[in-house]
Amino acid sequence: MKIRAKPHFSVSTQTQQKIAFTLLGIASSLVVVPVIVIFAILIQKGWPAINWQFLTTMPRMGMRAGGIFPAIMGTLYLVGGTIVVALPLGVLAAIYLVEYARRNFLTRMIEVAIVNLAGVPSVVYGLFGMGLFVIYLKMGVSIVAGALTLAIMILPVIITSTKEALQSVPRSFREASLALGVSKWQTIRYVVLPNALPGILTGTILGISRAAGETAPILFTVAAFYLPRLPKSIFDQCMALPYHLYVLSTQVPNVKPALQYGTALVLVGMVFLLNLVAILVRSHIRSRKQW
Amino acid sequence: MNKIETKNLSLFYGTFQALIDVNLSVEEKMITALIGPSGCGKSTLLRTLNRMNDLIDGVRITGEVLIDGENIYGKETDLVLLRKKVGMVFQRPNPFPLSIFDNVAYGPRTHGSKNKAELEDIVEKALKHVELWEVLKDKLDHFALNLSLEQQQRLCIARLVAVTPDIVLMDEPCSALDPVATQRIEELMFELKKNYTIVIVTHNMQQAARVSQRTGFMLLGKLVEYGETRQVFTTPREKKTEEYITGRYG
Ligand SMILES: Nc1ncnc2c1ncn2[C@@H]1O[C@H](COP(=O)(O)OP(=O)(O)OP(=O)(O)O)[C@@H](O)[C@H]1O
Ligand SMILES: [Mg+2]
Numbered sequence: 001m002k003i004r005a006k007p008h009f010s011v012s013t014q015t016q017q018k019i020a021f022t023l024l025g026i027a028s029s030l031v032v033v034p035v036i037v038i039f040a041i042l043i044q045k046g047w048p049a050i051n052w053q054f055l056t057t058m059p060r061m062g063m064r065a066g067g068i069f070p071a072i073m074g075t076l077y078l079v080g081g082t083i084v085v086a087l088p089l090g091v092l093a094a095i096y097l098v099e100y101a102r103r104n105f106l107t108r109m110i111e112v113a114i115v116n117l118a119g120v121p122s123v124v125y126g127l128f129g130m131g132l133f134v135i136y137l138k139m140g141v142s143i144v145a146g147a148l149t150l151a152i153m154i155l156p157v158i159i160t161s162t163k164e165a166l167q168s169v170p171r172s173f174r175e176a177s178l179a180l181g182v183s184k185w186q187t188i189r190y191v192v193l194p195n196a197l198p199g200i201l202t203g204t205i206l207g208i209s210r211a212a213g214e215t216a217p218i219l220f221t222v223a224a225f226y227l228p229r230l231p232k233s234i235f236d237q238c239m240a241l242p243y244h245l246y247v248l249s250t251q252v253p254n255v256k257p258a259l260q261y262g263t264a265l266v267l268v269g270m271v272f273l274l275n276l277v278a279i280l281v282r283s284h285i286r287s288r289k290q291w
Numbered sequence: 292m293n294k295i296e297t298k299n300l301s302l303f304y305g306t307f308q309a310l311i312d313v314n315l316s317v318e319e320k321m322i323t324a325l326i327g328p329s330g331c332g333k334s335t336l337l338r339t340l341n342r343m344n345d346l347i348d349g350v351r352i353t354g355e356v357l358i359d360g361e362n363i364y365g366k367e368t369d370l371v372l373l374r375k376k377v378g379m380v381f382q383r384p385n386p387f388p389l390s391i392f393d394n395v396a397y398g399p400r401t402h403g404s405k406n407k408a409e410l411e412d413i414v415e416k417a418l419k420h421v422e423l424w425e426v427l428k429d430k431l432d433h434f435a436l437n438l439s440l441e442q443q444q445r446l447c448i449a450r451l452v453a454v455t456p457d458i459v460l461m462d463e464p465c466s467a468l469d470p471v472a473t474q475r476i477e478e479l480m481f482e483l484k485k486n487y488t489i490v491i492v493t494h495n496m497q498q499a500a501r502v503s504q505r506t507g508f509m510l511l512g513k514l515v516e517y518g519e520t521r522q523v524f525t526t527p528r529e530k531k532t533e534e535y536i537t538g539r540y541g
Contacts, residue, residue, distance in 0.1 A: 103348070172385040176447070179341060180398040180454050181375030190401060191387060 042265045049262030058228040063248060064255055066228075068263055073230055074143075074238035075212055075270070078222065081147025081234070082154065082211045087204055089151070090158030097159070098166040099188055118156035123216035125153040130220035142235045146222025153217050154207030161203025165196035198282040205278030209271045215242040225251075241267040292360060294319040294458065294488045295340060300354035302335055302344065309335045311512040312354070317505070322480060322489045324499035324520065327509035328535065333492040336509065337460050340490065341377040342370060358458070375402070378456035382463040384443035386435040386450070391427055394435045394446055398454035417453040421445040421479060441472035448479065459483065461491040465498065477502050496536060500524050508532045 053067055060066030101107040129149025139145040169192050177187040193200075215223075223243035231238040245263045248255050295317035302310040309332045317323045325333045338344045339356055342363060355362045363373055386394050395414040404410055414431070418424040423445050427433075435446060444464060451459060461480075465473040480502050483489060493499050499506055500520060507517040508529070516523060516532040527533045 170385075172381065172383065173387060175343065175346070175379075175381065176385045176387065176450075177397070178346070179343065179374055179379035179381075180401075180451065181371050181373070181378075181456075182398065182401045183371050186401045190397070195388065 042261055046261030046265030049258035063252055070230055071239040071241045071244040074240040077143055078146055078240055079208055079212050081143060082150040085151035086154050086158055090155050091162050094159045094162035098163050114156045114159055122214045125149055126217040126220050134221055141222060141237050143222055143238055144234045146218045149217045149221045150211040154211050157207040158203050162200045165199025169195045198285050201278055201282055205274055208274050212271050213242055215246050218243055296357040298355040303351040305349045309512050313514045315514055317490055319488050321505055322484055322503040323505040324503035325492045325507045326496060326499050331509040332512045333509055334462050337462055337492050340460055341374050341379055375454055376456055377458045378451040380447055380461040380464045383467050384440055384447050386443050386446050388436055390432045391435050392431040395449050395453050413453050417449040420452050421449040441468050458488045463492055
């Protein structure tokens with residue numbers, strides 16, 4: 001039997017390959033299908049709700065009518081605030097870890113901490129933010145508190161991707177610059193950072209998308225249930241799209257589904273747009289710097 | 292006085308000793324070649340001369356390196372000034388992913404020349420020096436990585452010339468180039484010799500014989516023989532040198 005099995009086996013390598021390809025193909029389509037379905041349903045059910053008024057006016061009648069303008073603006077403020085805090089902090093931390101820190105116990109602990117922070121559930125960040133910023137530092141439920149909480153949440157993403165981007169800049173560029181008598185900081189500033197920009201950007205956008213979409217971290221730190229006006233300062237509360245969506249779906253009876261789907265579509269659309277911008281900017285930079 | 296002098300220079304990568312008591316004297320405005328089999332420490336020795344080895348973790352150095360009589364491993368050494376004075380050309384051409392102009396202007400710019408006319412002047416002079424000006428003067432905004440390898444290496448030399456070093460270290464500058472390009476870079480070295488002190492590491496013994504006035508032969512971290520190139524190649528004092536030169540080695 002063994003002797004007969006052998007030729008049979010070698011003949012079937014092609015068949016095996018076909019089966020493997022088919023399986024791989026199915027697996028990758030399975031990944032894409034949910035995304036497409038979600039988009040299709042959102043567009044089908046949410047599109048009718050979307051018009052100029054929906055995007056630019058305040059909610060009315062206990063959110064059962066009117067627009068979602070304050071939630072859109074609130075999310076933009078939060079994302080803006082988050083980036084202002086997290087980007088410089090994250091990039092500087094990554095520069096320190098990659099370019100300056102010696103490999104020792106302390107830096108290894110920091111790196112382990114960063115990896116672990118990335119895996120902490122977002123509600124934990126929310127509670128932490130409430131404890132630290134809202135209560136202990138007396139910022140109250142406010143945009144600063146929310147943005148700081150979101151910033152802490154996305155720091156690991158930004159640090160990790162920036163580190164990878166810095167490490168991927170060829171050593172020969174650094175050597176070339178240092179050998180010209182250019183200082184280490186100038187080398188980082190003029191050679192390393194520009195060439196790491198695409199990677200840093202990717203991380204930043206991933207962070208932004210996460211910050212824009214999360215509900216738990218803003219729940220106790222900034223989000224207002226119903227606030228049909230724009231915030232007056234960064235110490236004010238504001239509405240935000242993910243929380244507004246949650247409220248519309250579970251907390252307010254008799255909301256038209258179109259309103260819910262419309263809100264979801266705007267949120268997903270914003271995140272999608274951010275990602276698209278990142279991809280375009282990155283490929284633009286890449287096309288100029290090929291190495 | 293010698294331009295460069297190393298005194299009992301030893302270098303350790305961790306516990307591995309890559310240089311053993313090297314005493315080398317490099318004379319001004321001459322080309323000094325370092326030859327020897329792969330792994331004998333040529334690049335390591337070259338990189339001690341502008342302290343590029345400082346970038347590697349776990350390197351320990353004993354002994355002295357005097358440049359114009361000053362120990363560059365002394366406490367007061369300013370690495371930036373040292374490397375401005377002692378420039379380096381690498382094995383693989385490594386222009387920045389920038390335009391031709393920005394590559395040459397990079398050094399002067401970071402060292403403080405912001406004036407556009409001044410920079411243009413520096414770039415023109417540097418490119419003329421490496422004989423790229425005629426070919427590239429209308430393409431200064433082109434991407435440097437699209438040049439041929441030889442042009443890239445010339446550009447790297449121009450980039451170095453633009454910061455007006457005193458000494459130029461070259462680590463196998465032709466090993467990525469074809470024979471014609473190699474010959475033309477060698478001609479360029481002769482030109483550069485008028486203004487600079489050059490130390491070149493090469494695998495290619497004919498090249499060492501052609502371009503250099505002094506040659507050092509290294510073996511297993513030691514500088515085995517050092518002297519006038521003609522003497523080293525025709526009447527070597529050491530048996531090991533003779534074996535290497537006649538090709539019975541590595
Ligand atoms: N960063 C490093 N860490 C540990 N050992 C190293 C390091 N760099 C070089 N060495 C070792 O030091 C010795 C000398 O290396 P070096 O690169 O100076 O040789 P080389 O003469 O330039 O050789 P080649 O002709 O191959 O370029 C080699 O044995 C090498 O393995
Ligand atoms: Mg070498």
